[in-house]
Amino acid sequence: MDRMSRSSSSSTHSRAIRVFRKWMASNGIEWSDALEFGMGNVIVADTGVIAVCDLKEGDLIATIPKWACLTVKTTMAAELLEQAGLAGVLGLTVALMYERSKAEESMWYGYLQLLPHQQMLPFLWTTEEIDNLLIGTELHKVIKTDKRLMKEDWQECISPLIEENPHEFPRKWFSFDQYLAAKSLVSSRSFEVDEYHGYGMVPLADLFNHKSAAEDVHFTSILSDCEVVCTTTNEVFPEALQDSGACPSNTQEESFEEDTINGADNGESSCEVLEMILIKDVAKSLEIFNTYGSLSNAALLDRYGFTESNNPFDIVNIDLVLTTEVCESYFSKRHVRNRVRLWRKAGFTACKSEGTEYFEICNSGKPQVELIMLLHLMYAADHICEALENIIYEIRGQIEKVAEAFGWQNVVHGQMNETIVLQNVTIPSCVSSGTKKMQLNLEQLCGSTIEVNGLEQSDTLMVSLDPFEMRLLSPNVCQIMLLLLQKRDSLYPTPSLADDQQILQCTSFTEDPKLFHAVSLRASEREILRRCGNFISPFLGLQKIFLPDIL
Secondary structure, eight states: OOHHHHHHHHHHHHHHHHHHHHHHHHTTOEEETTEEEEEOOTTTOSEEEEESSOBOTTOEEEEEEGGGSEETTTSTTHHHHHHHTOOHHHHHHHHHHHHHHTGGGSTTHHHHTTSOSOOOOGGGSOHHHHHHHHTTSTTHHHHHHHHHHHHHHIIIIIHHHHHHOTTTSOHHHHSHHHHHHHHHHHHHHEEEEETTTEEEEOTTGGGSOBOTTOOOEEEEEEEOSOSSOOSOOOOOBOSSOTTOOOOOOOOOSSOOOTTOEEOOOOSOOOSEEEEEEESSOBOTTOBOOBOOOSOOHHHHHHHHSOOOTTOTTOOEEEEHHHHHHHHTTTSOHHHHHHHHHHHHHTTOOOEEETTEEEEEEOTTSOBOHHHHHHHHHHHOOHHHHHHHHHTHHHHTTOHHHHHHHHTOTTOOTTOOOOOEEEOSEEOOTTSOHHHHHHHHHTHHHHTOOOOTTTOEEOSOEEEOOOHHHHHHOOHHHHHHHHHHHHHHHTTSSSSOHHHHHHHHHTOOTTTOHHHHHHHHHHHHHHHHHHHHHHHHTTHHHHHHHHOGGGO
């Protein structure tokens, strides 16, 4: 974007902010003079909320009456939506489309004119972009399924409204493209207000940008003194923003006096209001952040259109189908099928979503214990499996019962050993040549320096395992686990994590946000696979040091 275009865009945005301020003041929304609406974290959004002066924990920085929120109960189309049986997120999406169709006649015009036409979420990407950019990630199949379901929702619930009442629901404003645009705003900006209102667009609250595990504000609902009592007074959290939410603030354009709350006195009292309160000190000139919840990068990109570097809540999944396919390269299909059956009968399960079973690897690289258990059973001797079968209905997923069947009488699951720190580890020469070959093949995945003579690994590894998990991590289990990681990594379109990191260095998130965030997601998932490789590799040779009695 050239200088003239940037200047024009900035001027347009400033005018939109001024209109929004006037609208808030005339609709009972109050905000602290210590807040400024300006350029925020541009990776997340163009607009953010900045502290004009030092703010203290506990400061009330904004309040919003619930009637100023756009919900299925407050929209001009409330009766029409009720007649059509539309509620929840779908109802709110139609309400937003309706208010947009009314332009300046809408009560929320001053708010809506500030919003973008759409938030570029992955379901708005072309099929080619989805296939090229998201293949291998947690989002690829999810987005394709979501687009199909959205089309069905529009055909079944909105298209009939256009046919039956074209005056109130003109096709120009209620087309499938308009539905997707409104849906993207509801997904990325809506909050769950309360049981009565359901989900709603909360003006000002949606200007506060996200930072994982580092929010500055909490969003709560309180009951004020008034004659009419609303349904609930519970704390309010955004729909997908599990542990927090943003709250409003108000100010007249000219005045920025410290620690005061501004707002037009319109002579009306609201039954219930939303408050935004600081939960920590915020220094002058810093952006004030909300949090949208403890979400992985896949969830952030799916719901809000961005990713976050060093996201502590990132995870990567490994399908059960992929797991069994890798096991079948070591065992017969019948053997794998029987061991999966035994694993299920013992009460163990994988995670499930939309018909897919999978295992999670957390941000630290530690794999789900149910995955390790399944791989261990693949190698378990027949007499061990018979022992499990004999007490199968007593186990019900209880690790202690499995330990008993394995003959590990003194092992207690959940009793953590001290954290094990492995640095510049030299894996003993007793490791088999096959294991050496496996480790060398995984050098790129694990990001380690590995030498054939001594197999030296340079990474520092910190793991916390209980005794039961350590016993499950036999060399055979680690070897098949490493191959599984390699297979999972091969699903991405680029050869390695290093390639994705190089692409990120050459990509601007402002000029090509789709590519930037898609590659960022890939890189964050592959980094977890790398950590898991580093987590597993030492146990191929070091288990003798920790548990000499079980080898």
